[in-house]
Amino acid sequence: xxxxxxxxxxxxxxxxxxxxxxxxxxxxxxxxxxxxxxxxxxxxxxxxxxxxxxxxxxxxxxxxxxxxxxxxxxxxxxxxxxxxxxxxxxxxxxxxxxxxxxxxxxxx
Amino acid sequence: xxxxxxxxxxxxxxxxxxxxxxxxxxxxxxxxxxxxxxxxxxxxxxxxxxxxxxxxxxxxxxxxxxxxxxxxxxxxxxxxxxxxxxxxxxxxxxxxxxxxxxxxxxxx
DNA sequence: AAAGTAAGTTACATAAAGTAAGTAATGGGA
DNA sequence: TCCCATTACTTACTTTATGTAACTTACTTT
Numbered sequence: 001x002x003x004x005x006x007x008x009x010x011x012x013x014x015x016x017x018x019x020x021x022x023x024x025x026x027x028x029x030x031x032x033x034x035x036x037x038x039x040x041x042x043x044x045x046x047x048x049x050x051x052x053x054x055x056x057x058x059x060x061x062x063x064x065x066x067x068x069x070x071x072x073x074x075x076x077x078x079x080x081x082x083x084x085x086x087x088x089x090x091x092x093x094x095x096x097x098x099x100x101x102x103x104x105x106x107x108x
Numbered sequence: 109x110x111x112x113x114x115x116x117x118x119x120x121x122x123x124x125x126x127x128x129x130x131x132x133x134x135x136x137x138x139x140x141x142x143x144x145x146x147x148x149x150x151x152x153x154x155x156x157x158x159x160x161x162x163x164x165x166x167x168x169x170x171x172x173x174x175x176x177x178x179x180x181x182x183x184x185x186x187x188x189x190x191x192x193x194x195x196x197x198x199x200x201x202x203x204x205x206x207x208x209x210x211x212x213x214x215x216x
Numbered sequence: 217a218a219a220g221t222a223a224g225t226t227a228c229a230t231a232a233a234g235t236a237a238g239t240a241a242t243g244g245g246a
Numbered sequence: 247t248c249c250c251a252t253t254a255c256t257t258a259c260t261t262t263a264t265g266t267a268a269c270t271t272a273c274t275t276t
Contacts, residue, residue: 006132006135006136006150006151007202007205008211009205009206009209009210009211010135010201010202010205010209011132012205012209013201013202013204013205013208013209014131014132014135014201014205017125017126017131017201018125018126018127018128018129018130018131019126020126020263020264021126021264022126023122023125023126024114024119027114027118027122028114035222035223036222036223036224037221037222037223040223042114043114045265046264046266046267047223047224047225048224048225048226048265048266049263049264049265050224051223051224051225052263071273071274072221072222072272072273072274073222073223073272073273074222075222075223075224082208085204085207085208086204088200088203088204089197089201089204092196092197092200093118093121093122093125093197094115094118094121095196096121096193096194096196096197097115097117097118097120097121097122098117099193100121100190100193101117101118101120101121102117103116103117128232128233129233143253143254144253144255145252145253145254148254153234154233154234154235154236155254155255155256156233156234156235156255156256156257157232157233157234158255159254159255160232160233179242179243180241180242180243180252180253181241181242181253181254182253183253183254
């Protein structure tokens with residue numbers, strides 16, 4: 001059924017970025033390492049899905065999870081080289097959104 | 109609950125591209141106008157979801173639907189200027205996928 | 217000691233996608 | 247002409263993904 005006439009790498013990339021929240025999470029971490037709770041509140045995702053996505057992204061080598069044994073233990077998520085390399089993609093999306101997406105109304 | 113600290117246009121763009129199949133559909137039509145059935149078989153999407161997406165993308169001004177009254181009527185979907193302007197985004201994803209996505213195994 | 221925060225997990229509810237069969241319009245062949 | 251095929255969808259039903267909210271564990275502050 002799934003006959004990919006399309007390039008498999010491209011399809012994989014698309015399926016990664018098409019997962020809800022994934023691009024937003026990466027975009028957020030692009031601005032520096034983040035903790036679970038700050039990601040949660042800054043992008044408005046539920047803890048359940050955030051933890052699923054973080055595990056998935058870690059396993060795909062896009063982010064890394066670091067346990068920092070400070071006073072109360074801090075868990076920091078940051079991008080790997082592979083993760084940072086998605087910056088141009090996110091930037092292009094941002095460019096496009098500035099030129100073509102209307103502000104204000106809900107529908108376009 | 110959804111407090112967007114993030115730029116609303118960017119969020120809209122992301123939510124568009126994060127919808128399953130949307131990027132793949134746009135990518136396919138980038139190579140020229142397509143009919144319903146060719147889209148369906150080339151990207152392996154169900155008719156139900158394809159018709160939902162096409163309506164949605166048309167309504168968002170990204171694609172246009174044309175009825176061509178040839179011998180048997182042909183319905184052609186093509187990109188609008190707004191749709192074409194997503195090409196750099198798709199190209200960046202393709203570049204990234206070539207550099208960072210492994211071929212072969214299912215997991216990375 | 218009680219309450220709070222961080223980082224999750226679990227159980228249950230709803231929404232989105234997949235599957236498969238059905239429909240309407242046209243066209244071709246026996 | 248009747249029957250089957252194709253295109254472009256729609257409808258009904260199932261499965262998967264998300265959302266919501268409460269709960270846990272470890273540690274800290276009051």
